[in-house]
Amino acid sequence: GELGFLAGHTYLLAELQRKEQDLNFLSALGDGVANLGTSEALATVQAAMRTHKPRGYAWYRNTAEAIGSVENPDGVKALKDLFKENQSNNELIRNVLARIDHNHTLKAAPEYAEWVRDATLDEAYPENIRAEMMETLEQGKSKEVQAALVAIADKTTSDRLKSTAKHLLETNFAGKAPPAPAHAPAPKK
Numbered sequence: 001g002e003l004g005f006l007a008g009h010t011y012l013l014a015e016l017q018r019k020e021q022d023l024n025f026l027s028a029l030g031d032g033v034a035n036l037g038t039s040e041a042l043a044t045v046q047a048a049m050r051t052h053k054p055r056g057y058a059w060y061r062n063t064a065e066a067i068g069s070v071e072n073p074d075g076v077k078a079l080k081d082l083f084k085e086n087q088s089n090n091e092l093i094r095n096v097l098a099r100i101d102h103n104h105t106l107k108a109a110p111e112y113a114e115w116v117r118d119a120t121l122d123e124a125y126p127e128n129i130r131a132e133m134m135e136t137l138e139q140g141k142s143k144e145v146q147a148a149l150v151a152i153a154d155k156t157t158s159d160r161l162k163s164t165a166k167h168l169l170e171t172n173f174a175g176k177a178p179p180a181p182a183h184a185p186a187p188k189k
Contacts, residue, residue: 009036012029012032012033012036013033013040013041013044015029016029016030016032016033016044016045016048016063017044017047017048017051019051019052021052023058023059023062026048026052026059026062026063027062027063027065027066030045030048030062030063030069031066031069031099033045033048033066034066034067034068034069034070034071034099035071036071037070037071037072039072039074041070042070042072042074042075042078045063045066045067045070045078046067048063049063049064049067051063061091061092061095064082064086064092064096065099066099067082067096067099068095068096068097068098068099068103068106069099069102069103070103070106071103071105072105073106073109073111073112075106076106076109076111076112076115079096079100079115080115080119083096083125087124087125090128090129093125093129093132094129094132097132097133097136107136107137107139108140108142110142110144113137113142113144113145113147113148114148116133116136116137116148117147117148117149117151117152119133120133120134120148120152120156120161121151121152121155121156123157127158127160127161130158130161131161134152134164134165135164137149137168138168138172139172140172141172141173146169146172146173149165149168149169149172150165150169153165153166153169
C-alpha cells in the first residue's frame with residue numbers, strides 16, 4: 001500500500017537504515033522507500049546499501065535492488081553507479097532490471113534512455129545483460145528512446161543487439177524518421 005503521511009515516510013526511512021534490520025524485510029522496505037520517489041528516499045536507499053553491505057551479500061543485494069524502484073529521474077545516476085560497481089553480477093543486475101520494468105517514471109526520463117544507450121554499447125557488460133537493458137526501452141515512444149535505439153543499431157558490434165534495436169525501432173517508430181544526428185558547430189575564427 002501507499003503511505004501518504006509523514007509518519008509513515010519517516011518510519012520507512014528509519015527502518016531501512018536500521019543496522020540490525022531483518023534480512024526478510026529489507027527488500028520490501030527498500031521498495032517502499034524507493035516508491036516514495038523523493039531525493040531523500042534515493043539518498044536513504046544508497047545509505048542503506050552502505051549500511052548493509054558489510055553484513056553480507058544477501059543484505060546488500062536485497063537493499064541495492066531497490067535502486068530500480070526509485071521513481072525519480074535522479075535514480076539514473078545511482079543506477080549507473082550500481083551497475084558499474086557490479087558489472088559481472090548478473091543476479092543483481094537482473095533483479096534491478098525487473099524492478100525498472102515496472103518503474104514508468106524512471107523509464108520516461110530522457111536521462112534513462114541515454115544511460116541505456118551508453119550501457120548497451122559498453123562491452124564490459126555481458127551481451128545478455130545489455131540486451132535486457134535495451135529491452136527496458138521496449139514500450140518507449142519518446143524521441144530520446146528513438147535516438148538511443150538508432151545509436152545502438154548503428155554502433156553496436158553485436159548482431160543480436162543490432163537486430164533487437166532495429167526491431168524496436170520498426171515496432172515503436174514505424175513511419176517516423178529517425179532524429180537527425182547533431183552536427184558539430186563550425187569552428188570559431
